[in-house]
Amino acid sequence: MAKHYYIETMGCQMNEYDSDRLSRMLEDSGYQRVGDPEKADFVLLNTCSVRAKAEQKALSRLGRLATLKKKNPRVLLAVAGCVAQQRGVDLLERFAGLDLVLGPREIGNFRVILEKVKEGGTRVAAIDARGKPVSFFGGFEYFKHTVKAFITIMEGCNNFCSYCIVPYVRGRETSRPPEELLDEAKNLILQGVKEITLLGQNVNSYAYGNTRFSGLLKSMNELEGLQRIRFTTSHPKDLSPELIQSFARLEKLCPHIHLPFQAGSNRVLKAMKRGYSREKYMELIDALRNARPGIAVTSDVMAGFPGETEEDFELTLDLIRQIEFDNLFSFKYSDREGTPAAKMEGKIPEAQKLARLDRLQELQRKITLKKNRELIGRSLEVLVEGTSKKGQGLTGRTATNKVVNFINDKRYISKLINVTIKRASFNSLWGELTSEET
Ligand code: SAM
Ligand code: SF4
Helix, strand or coil: CCEEEEEEECCCHHHHHHHHHHHHHHHHCCEEECCCHHHCCEEEEEECCCCHHHHHHHHHHHHHHHCHHHHCCCCEEEEEEHHHHHHCHHHHHHCCCCCEEECHHHHHHHHHHHHHHHCCCCCEEECCCCCCCCCCCCCCHHHCCCCEEEEECEECCCCCCCCCCHHHHHCCCEECCHHHHHHHHHHHHHCCCCEEEEECCCHHHCEECCEEHHHHHHHHHCCCCCCEEEEECCCHHHCCHHHHHHHHHCCCECCEEECCCECCCHHHHHHCCCCCCHHHHHHHHHHHHHHCCCCEEEEEEEECCCCCCHHHHHHHHHHHHHHCCCEEEEEECCCCCCCHHHHCCCCCCHHHHHHHHHHHHHHHHHHHHHHHHCCCCCEEEEEEEEECCCCCCEEEEECCCCEEEECCCHHHCCCEEEEEEEEECCCCEEEEEEECCC
């Protein structure tokens, strides 16, 4: 009888990529995917621990999934991702129903570990391989019928920003060989993928032999059949002039950059150990806008870092006003055990952090809405991804990564078409077809 697996993914795109690799390996081992954990023989939760809230959410979900064992003692329960790496064996002690704890760098060994767990009677915490490189995925059928795909090009981070848990759970930076990445991309293209997003905690410190990130982008740009290239995330301190010029030179590289700034005050940036100033950040944005006029800029920012004064926070708001980001991911600072910031003095009360976050989000809402409304009347190229969430039409993204919904004609799925924007809200644009496939 066929075995079934259920997988749930929390957190970032790198976790999504990892979940795809894990799904693929489970399917190779004869499992079929189901959408209900109660119907599964193998249940896997892929977790995030970047903020305390994400970790609590993962632990409470794990607690609920562990109760499945009461109904069906034969079900196997596994936890992967950053919480698995960070908490390790403790999780086996805390959740009696848990069979496997799998750190992000152990995914390449998952097939072997799975066999061990399936034999039963062994509970495994596989979290030792932090220094190992990311293993080649192999086989690509899993991505069939999708128009967009991710490729993780590097793992880990060497930056140790003072607030961040990532270097402790994802290990040191390790880049994958360019040949392997290009092979993976070619296979995805053969499966019908038109847009590839290159992933890494800090993609612009990608380095393998003599290949740097801008070199990798150039090679990707030459791949026949590929229509769009994106990447995320970049670190301002490593954004090289060559990479900025890539936006001018490479026609497949989408005019969008996600460049987290975190704070607008130099004092706070220093305490965060970010390695750049607000002036340097603004210079980078100018250079990017000169290299590719109209480039969309999105960013991450935090409110309430320890010691952040009202003046510091005003500088963050000022930077947001000056740059006018297309969109912002904003977070309340959250203490992560083991990071230097968790031990800093001058912690900001929760209510104040929340009030600052609200002000910041209100400001950004207005800017995003204004920028989206400016697009009304323009004809934009959209890569059609499928039917929209509400099911009333099709949905796709512009090269600048904005969501566009429009009339439903399934012929256009996975095509690049031009859409004239008719309406704009904070979250998305709505339009009508301008012309057939470009
Ligand atoms: N490597 C990316 C970079 O440096 O920009 C970011 C990776 S991190 C997973 C994503 C975002 O989470 C960060 O840009 C930051 O804004 C936020 N973040 C990280 N640690 C945080 C913390 N302790 N509290 C609140 N937000 C945090
Ligand atoms: Fe975390 Fe900083 Fe590394 Fe980004 S660059 S993952 S924020 S330590």
